[in-house]
Amino acid sequence: MTDHRLQKLEETLAHQDQQIADLSEMLILQAREISKLSKDLLRLKAKIEHYEGHVDGNEDRPLSGAEFAAQNKPPHY
Secondary structure (H helix, E strand, O other): OOHHHHHHHHHHHHHHHHHHHHHHHHHHHHHHHHHHHHHHHHHHHHHHHHHHHHOOOOOOOOOOHHHHHHHOOOOOO
16 A cells, blocks of 8 residues: 555544544533433423322312413413
8 A cells, every 4th residue: 555545544544533532422412411301301291290280289180271371370460
């Protein structure tokens, strides 16, 4: 193999190594973000379930969206 060809292969390999490192870092960051968002989603689901069944103390059936809105009007109404 010629020196020029060998040098070109080494450059290509170096660029690919850097791309793999960059993609790995991006994957780690995305996995952390997905984990955080999943925890937030579970927390919000639990909060919604809590409010659907406990707003008026009636745990027999969850409130509909309209009932919930009617019982929890903003202060300016």
